[in-house]
Amino acid sequence: MSKAFFDWLDDRTGYRDWLHDALYENIPSGARFRYVTGSMLVFAFVVQAITGLFLWMAYSPSSQTAYESVWWIQYRMTGGWLLRGIHHFMAQAMVIVLGLHLLQVVVDGAYRKPREINYWLGLILMQIVMGLGLTGYLLPWDQKGYWATNVATNLATLVPGVGKELQQVAVGGSEYGHHTLTRFFALHAGVLPALLLVFLGLHIAVFRKHGITAHITPNRPDEMFWPKQVLFDAIACLVLLAVVLGFVIHWDIGGLFSAGGLPEHSRGAELGAPSDPSEQYSAARPEWYFLFLFQLLKYFPGSTEIWGAIIIPGLVMGALFFMPIMGRNAMGHRMNVAFLVLLLVGAVGLTIAALVEDHFEVVARQLSFSDANKVKWSKEIKNSQEFRSAQHEAERNAERMRVLINRRIPNDKGELGESMDIQKLGAVYLLRNDPLTQGPKLFGRHCASCHDYRPDVEGYEGPIFQTLQPPKVDASGNVLRDDKGNVQYDEFKTGAPNLFGFGSRKWIEKMLDHASWQRLEYGPPTPSSDPVIAANPEHPDNHKRPVIADYFGATKHRENSAGMENFLKENNLTGDVKRQIASALAAQSVRRLQRGETKLDEQDVAAGIELIKNKCLDCHRFGEDGSLGVAPDLTGYGSYEWMLGMVSDPTHERFYRSQDDNDRMPSFAKDLEKPQNNNVSVRELSLIVDWLRGDYYLDEDGHRVLPHDEETARRTVEDSRRLTLPKREIIGKPASQ
Amino acid sequence: LPEPRRSFIAEVMAGLIGLVVGVFPFASGLIVFLDPILKRKSAEGGEHPFLRVASLTMLKDGDPPVQVPVIADLVDAWNREVNQPVGAVYLLRKGDDVIAYNAICPHAGCFVGYAAERRCFQCPCHTSSFQLDGKRIGASSPAPRDMDKLQVKIEGDNVLVQFMNFYPGKEKPEVKQ
Numbered sequence: 001m002s003k004a005f006f007d008w009l010d011d012r013t014g015y016r017d018w019l020h021d022a023l024y025e026n027i028p029s030g031a032r033f034r035y036v037t038g039s040m041l042v043f044a045f046v047v048q049a050i051t052g053l054f055l056w057m058a059y060s061p062s063s064q065t066a067y068e069s070v071w072w073i074q075y076r077m078t079g080g081w082l083l084r085g086i087h088h089f090m091a092q093a094m095v096i097v098l099g100l101h102l103l104q105v106v107v108d109g110a111y112r113k114p115r116e117i118n119y120w121l122g123l124i125l126m127q128i129v130m131g132l133g134l135t136g137y138l139l140p141w142d143q144k145g146y147w148a149t150n151v152a153t154n155l156a157t158l159v160p161g162v163g164k165e166l167q168q169v170a171v172g173g174s175e176y177g178h179h180t181l182t183r184f185f186a187l188h189a190g191v192l193p194a195l196l197l198v199f200l201g202l203h204i205a206v207f208r209k210h211g212i213t214a215h216i217t218p219n220r221p222d223e224m225f226w227p228k229q230v231l232f233d234a235i236a237c238l239v240l241l242a243v244v245l246g247f248v249i250h251w252d253i254g255g256l257f258s259a260g261g262l263p264e265h266s267r268g269a270e271l272g273a274p275s276d277p278s279e280q281y282s283a284a285r286p287e288w289y290f291l292f293l294f295q296l297l298k299y300f301p302g303s304t305e306i307w308g309a310i311i312i313p314g315l316v317m318g319a320l321f322f323m324p325i326m327g328r329n330a331m332g333h334r335m336n337v338a339f340l341v342l343l344l345v346g347a348v349g350l351t352i353a354a355l356v357e358d359h360f361e362v363v364a365r366q367l368s369f370s371d372a373n374k375v376k377w378s379k380e381i382k383n384s385q386e387f388r389s390a391q392h393e394a395e396r397n398a399e400r401m402r403v404l405i406n407r408r409i410p411n412d413k414g415e416l417g418e419s420m421d422i423q424k425l426g427a428v429y430l431l432r433n434d435p436l437t438q439g440p441k442l443f444g445r446h447c448a449s450c451h452d453y454r455p456d457v458e459g460y461e462g463p464i465f466q467t468l469q470p471p472k473v474d475a476s477g478n479v480l481r482d483d484k485g486n487v488q489y490d491e492f493k494t495g496a497p498n499l500f501g502f503g504s505r506k507w508i509e510k511m512l513d514h515a516s517w518q519r520l521e522y523g524p525p526t527p528s529s530d531p532v533i534a535a536n537p538e539h540p541d542n543h544k545r546p547v548i549a550d551y552f553g554a555t556k557h558r559e560n561s562a563g564m565e566n567f568l569k570e571n572n573l574t575g576d577v578k579r580q581i582a583s584a585l586a587a588q589s590v591r592r593l594q595r596g597e598t599k600l601d602e603q604d605v606a607a608g609i610e611l612i613k614n615k616c617l618d619c620h621r622f623g624e625d626g627s628l629g630v631a632p633d634l635t636g637y638g639s640y641e642w643m644l645g646m647v648s649d650p651t652h653e654r655f656y657r658s659q660d661d662n663d664r665m666p667s668f669a670k671d672l673e674k675p676q677n678n679n680v681s682v683r684e685l686s687l688i689v690d691w692l693r694g695d696y697y698l699d700e701d702g703h704r705v706l707p708h709d710e711e712t713a714r715r716t717v718e719d720s721r722r723l724t725l726p727k728r729e730i731i732g733k734p735a736s737q
Numbered sequence: 738l739p740e741p742r743r744s745f746i747a748e749v750m751a752g753l754i755g756l757v758v759g760v761f762p763f764a765s766g767l768i769v770f771l772d773p774i775l776k777r778k779s780a781e782g783g784e785h786p787f788l789r790v791a792s793l794t795m796l797k798d799g800d801p802p803v804q805v806p807v808i809a810d811l812v813d814a815w816n817r818e819v820n821q822p823v824g825a826v827y828l829l830r831k832g833d834d835v836i837a838y839n840a841i842c843p844h845a846g847c848f849v850g851y852a853a854e855r856r857c858f859q860c861p862c863h864t865s866s867f868q869l870d871g872k873r874i875g876a877s878s879p880a881p882r883d884m885d886k887l888q889v890k891i892e893g894d895n896v897l898v899q900f901m902n903f904y905p906g907k908e909k910p911e912v913k914q
Binding site: 063155165179281282303306679 | 770771773774777789791792794795797803804806808813814815816820821822823824825840844845846847848850852854855859861862863864873876877878879880881882895902904905906907908913914
C-alpha cells in the first residue's frame with residue numbers, strides 16, 4: 001500500500017532523484033567529524049530563521065515600541081526569554097563556527113582551484129552574517145545597542161564620496177528614530193536573510209559540484225554522505241545546541257532545578273534600560289565579536305581614523321579575497337595560512353586589549369600595582385572606573401525599569417491593582433519621570449553646589465552629596481599658604497542646609513536648636529583620588545575641605561537680630577517644646593516616613609500646634625492665623641506644594657519675599673508663562689522634590705506611590721503662589737479642641 | 738521538438754520588456770528608500786535657530802563646565818514633540834563670555850563626559866580627551882578635530898546657543914542637516 005503511494009508520488013514529483021542526489025554523495029575515505037562545520041553553520045542559520053520568525057511575531061519596530069515589545073517578550077511571554085536567549089546566543093555561536101569553518105577551508109587549501117568561486121561565495125556569506133549581527137544588536141533599542149550602533153553608522157560617514165549618504169540611508173535620516181528601526185529590521189529580517197539564502201544555495205550547489213575537500217587515508221573505504229556523515233553532523237549540531245542552551249541559562253544548572261525555577265538573571269539575553277538620546281551612556285560597546293574593530297579605532301589618531309575604520313578592514317577583506325590566487329603554489333598557500341593565523345591572533349589580541357582597558361581597575365587590583373604604577377596608569381584606571389560604574393548604573397537602570405513597569409498601586413480598600421505596565425509614550429518616559437532615578441542626578445546638577453545631602457543615619461546606601469570648599473590659590477595655581485605653612489581658605493560663601501530628611505521631625509527639631517542652627521565646621525581635606533594630583537601636595541584639589549553646616553551656619557541667616565536666630569537664642573526652647581513644634585510642623589509635610597523615621601505622636605502634634613500659635617505667629621503665618629510679610633509661611637511646611645513653591649521661586653511673598661531676605665537661593669522656575677526662560681523645568685523640580693520627600697515607587701508596603709505628573713506639578717506651583725486659598729488647612733488637631 | 742529559430746526582434750523585445758517590468762518595481766521602491774537623501778538635498782541651507790539653554794547668573798565663573806540639555810522640537814518621522822531634549826552642550830563661563838561645546842565626540846559620535854579631577858573632557862568610547870578650551874589632548878588622540886564649538890548669544894540673562902550636530906570623523910566640522 002505505502003509502496004504504491006510512494007511510487008505514485010515519485011512518478012508525479014521525481015522526489016527519489018532529489019533525495020538520492022542530496023544523500024548519496026561520495027565521501028572519499030569516509031565520514032569524518034572534521035567535515036561537520038558547514039552543516040553546523042546551516043543548522044545555526046536554520047535555528048536563527050526559525051527563532052527569528054517567532055520573535056518577529058512579537059516584535060514591533062519603532063522607537064516607541066521596539067524596547068517595549070522586546071521587554072514584553074523577555075519578561076511576560078511564556079518562554080519568551082528562552083526564545084530570545086537562543087536567538088541571541090546562537091548568533092554568537094554562529095560567528096565562532098564561521099571562524100572555524102574559514103580557518104579549516106584555508107588550512108586544508110579548500111579555496112584552491114577549482115573551488116575559488118565557492119570560497120568567494122563563503123566570504124560573501126561571512127559578510128552577511130556580520131551584517132545580521134550588527135543590525136540585530138540595535139533592534140532591542142536599549143541604551144547599549146543604541147549607542148554602540150550609533151558609532152557604527154557614524155563610521156559609515158568616513159567612506160569617501162558617499163559616506164554621508166550611506167549613513168543617511170542606513171539611519172533613515174540624520175538622527176536615530178523610527179526609520180532607523182524599520183530599516184534595520186527590514187535588513188535584519190528580510191534583505192540579509194534572503195541574500196544569505198541565495199548565496200547559501202549557490203555555496204552548497206558549487207560545493208556539490210566539486211565535492212568535499214577530502215582527507216585521504218589509504219585503505220579507509222569511501223562512504224556515502226548518508227547515513228554516517230549525517231549522523232556526525234547531527235551529533236555536532238546537538239552539541240552546538242546544548243552549548244548554546246548552556247549559555248542561555250548562564251550555566252546555572254543548579255538554578256534550573258531549584259524550587260523557584262531559574263532565577264531572573266540567568267534567563268537568556270540581557271536587556272538594558274530603554275535608549276535615551278539625551279542620557280549620557282558611557283558603557284557603549286559593540287558585541288564582543290566586533291570588539292577588535294572597536295579597539296583598532298583607538299590606535300588611529302585624528303584624520304587617520306579612516307585607516308582603522310575602513311581601509312585596514314577593507315585591505316584584510318581584500319587579502320582574504322585574493323587568497324585563491326596567492327595560494328596557487330605551496331609557498332603562497334603557506335603564506336595564506338600564516339596570514340590567517342596572524343589575523344586571528346591579532347583579532348584575539350585586540351579583543352583582549354579592549355577588555356583589559358575596560359576593566360583595568362580590576363587588573364591593577366589583581367596585580368597589586370605599586371603607587372608608582374598607579375600614578376603611571378592613573379588615566380587608564382580612571383577611565384576603567386568610569387566605564388565600570390557606567391556599566392553598574394546601566395544594570396541599576398535596567399532593574400529599575402522592571403520595577404517601574406511592574407508597579408502596582410493599592411486602591412481605596414488597600415488592595416493592589418493590576419501591574420500598570422507601559423503607557424503609550426513608552427518605557428523611557430517611566431525612567432525619565434522616576435524621582436528615584438532622576439532626583440539625585442538633578443540634585444547633583446542644580447542643588448549640590450550649595451546644599452548637602454548628607455545622611456545622619458547608619459547603614460544608608462544611596463547617593464551622598466557633600467559640598468567641598470576649595471582653598472585659595474596663588475598665581476601659579478598652587479595652594480596659598482600662610483607663614484606657618486597652613487593652607488588658606490576664603491571666608492566660606494556657599495553652604496545651605498543639608499536636605500537629608502528635610503521636613504521630618506528630626507530635621508526640624510535639630511533646626512530649632514540654636515547651636516545647630518549656627519553650626520559651621522570644616523572637615524579635614526581629603527586628597528584627590530587621582531594619584532597624579534595626590535602626589536603633588538601643592539595642588540588645590542588635595543585641599544578641598546568638606547563644609548559641615550546642617551542648617552544656616554554658612555548663610556546670612558546665621559546671625560539675624562530680627563530673625564529666627566535671635567528667637568532661638570533668646571528663647572532657648574526646651575527639648576519637649578522643640579519636639580512638639582517639630583512634630584506639628586512635620587505633620588504639615590505629609591511626608592512618607594523614610595529610613596527608620598518613626599510615626600508622629602498625635603499628642604505631640606496637638607501640643608505643637610498650640611505652641612506654634614503661641615510662639616511663632618508674630619512672624620509666620622500658620623493656616624488662618626498669623627500673617628505673611630516677615631518670614632516664610634508655615635502652612636503646609638515641607639509639603640510637596642510648599643517645597644515646589646519654594647524652589648520654583650523663593651522670592652515669592654509666601655517664602656523669603658524678596659531678594660534681600662532670600663540668601664542666594666535661585667528662583668529656578670519663576671516664569672510659568674514662558675517655561676523656556678526657567679533654569680530648571682517645573683517637571684524636573686518636581687522630580688527633585690519627590691525624591692527628597694521619598695515620593696517614588698518602591699515595591700514594598702507604604703511605598704507604592706506614583707510620582708507627580710508634569711501637569712500636576714505646574715498646577716501645584718500656581719497654587720503655591722496664591723496668597724489665600726480656600727483649603728489651606730492645618731493638619732492635626734490643636735490641643736485646645 | 739521544434740527547431741530553435743532565431744528572431745532578433747523577439748529576443749531584444751523579450752529582454753527589454755523583461756528589464757522594464759523588473760526595474761519598475763525596484764525603482765519605485767528605491768526612490769522611497771532614498772528619501773532621506775533626496776529630502777535632505779531639498780532642505781539644505783536651513784538656518785539653525787538660537788535656543789536658550791541657561792541663565793548667565795546661574796553659571797559659575799570658570800570650571801567645571803556644566804552640561805545642560807538643549808530643548809527643542811523633537812522630530813522623529815511622523816512624531817513631532819515640543820520641548821524635548823534634542824542634545825546636550827557643555828557651557829563654560831569666563832567672565833561675561835560663555836563658551837559652548839556640543840557634547841558629542843568629533844571622533845565617532847559618543848557622548849563625551851567631563852572628568853572633574855583631571856579637568857578635561859573624556860570620551861568613554863575610544864579614549865579621546867579634550868582640554869577645557871576644547872583642544873585635543875595628546876598627539877595620538879583618536880579625534881580628528883577639537884570639540885565642536887557652538888555660537889553663543891547672550892541676551893540679558895539668557896544664554897542662547899545655536900545648536901547643531903556635526904559629522905564625526907571629519908577634520909573640519911561639517912554640519913549635519
